[in-house]
Amino acid sequence: MSYTTLIDAATLKAHLDDPDWRIIDVRHQLANTAYGEQAYGAGHIPGAAFLHCDRDLSGPMTGKNGRHPLPDPEKLAARLGEIGVGPQTQVVVYDDAQGMVAGRLWWLLRWLGHDRVALLDGGLQAWVAADHALSSELPPLRPATFVVTMRDALVDAGYVQTFLATSRLYLIDARGPDRFRGENETIDPVAGHIPGAVNRFFQLNLQADGRFKPAADLRAEWLALLAGQSPELVVHHCGSGISACHNILAMEIAGLSGSRLYPGSWSEWCADPARPVAQGN
Template identity: 75%
Template sequence: MSYTTLVDVATLRTHLDDPNWLVVDVRHQLSDTAYGERVYAEAHIPGAVFLHCDRDLSGAMTGCNGRHPLPDPEKLAQRLGEIGIGTATQVVVYDDAQGMIAGRLWWLLRWLGHDAVALLDGGLQAWQAASGAMTSLLPTLEPRAFVARPQNFKVHADYVLERIETPHMRLVDARGPDRFRGENETIDPVGGHIPGAVNRFFKDNLLPDGRFKPAAQLRAEWLAVLAGSPPDLVIHQCGSGVSACLNMVAMEIAGLPGSRLYAGSWSEWCADPGRPVAR
């Protein structure tokens, strides 16, 4: 059995020594990009490998392609193979940021054709609340062959621009409501949102303890967000293509697959003054 959305703490605990399972720690803070490596070195789930949001899960910035452009698929595939992800590997990914970073690796693996990837439900906080073991020992990497098979899971800015405010696209912005309205923008140089977008804050998919809401509840809430649009017309975005991935996880849990990601998101969109802005 493979897990494609979520793994709970109890299930992960029973598979910590399973050679076909690999745990990946992607803790990260935008305000302190060295944070993840630092706390990983101090303590992590036994056997977990660390990947960095900027170096491993993102490509090079050009000034016009957003704050977290997608990495080159072949380079990413090489890195994933180096840490031990092969065709049959069950990947479990966690962070301590309510899944915001973990969702990015979930999406990247799915994009490259690897479906056996799941978030640790509730993240590191859930693991520690259940008295899960922690260690500072570094795992021994066992490289495997990872073959990238990129899927049609993403769109570019021109795709979004051509379909703004039409029935051919349902654009969902995962940022906080204030940033969506153009208020309190401290990350990107321009405040506002893409015209026609609707707001679904990524944290709205979660319970107060950080675990995902039940599938039936998520389905009801997402059907209200979609307002009749089929899932395959849904395009997700956020500030830089990271937190939007958690909305995609939620739609999968809700039984609404088929949506895609505008990876450049607001940070790419607003870099071109010729693109329209709504507030």
């Protein structure tokens, strides 16, 4: 059996010694980019490798391509191979940020054609709450060959601008409501959102305990938000292409496949003063 959306802590624990499984820790903080490695070194799920959000899950910034540009696919594939991810590997990703960063790696793997990837539901907090042990030991890694099969899973700024005022695009912004409205913007230089976008804060996908809502509940909420729009017309974005992946995962859990990501997101969009900006709801 393969896991392609979520996995719980008990199931993961039962497979800790499975040689065909690879656990990846992607803890990260925007305000302290050294946090993830430090936290990993202090204690992680046994057997987990670490990938860095900026170095591994993102590419170089140019000042016009957003705060977390996509990594080069072949470089990411090589890095995944280094830590033991091959074609048949079941990957489990986790963080301690409600799945926000882990969702990015979940999406990246699927973008590269690897479906056997699941997010630890509830993150590291769920693992610790179940009284499962942490380890500070570096795991032995058996390199593998990661085979890339690229998927049509994203759009660029040009696509968004071309179809902005048409029925061929349904934009969903995963940022918090205040930032969407253009209030309390402390990260990007321009406040507001892409005109025509609707807001679905990624945390709305979660229950109070940090786990995802049941699939039926997510489906009902997302169908209400889509208001008859096809999932294939949906383009997700956020501040820099990170938390938007959480919404893509939620739609997948809900059985609403086919939406795509605008990776540059607001941080790329607002870097060009010629692009339109909206504020308020």
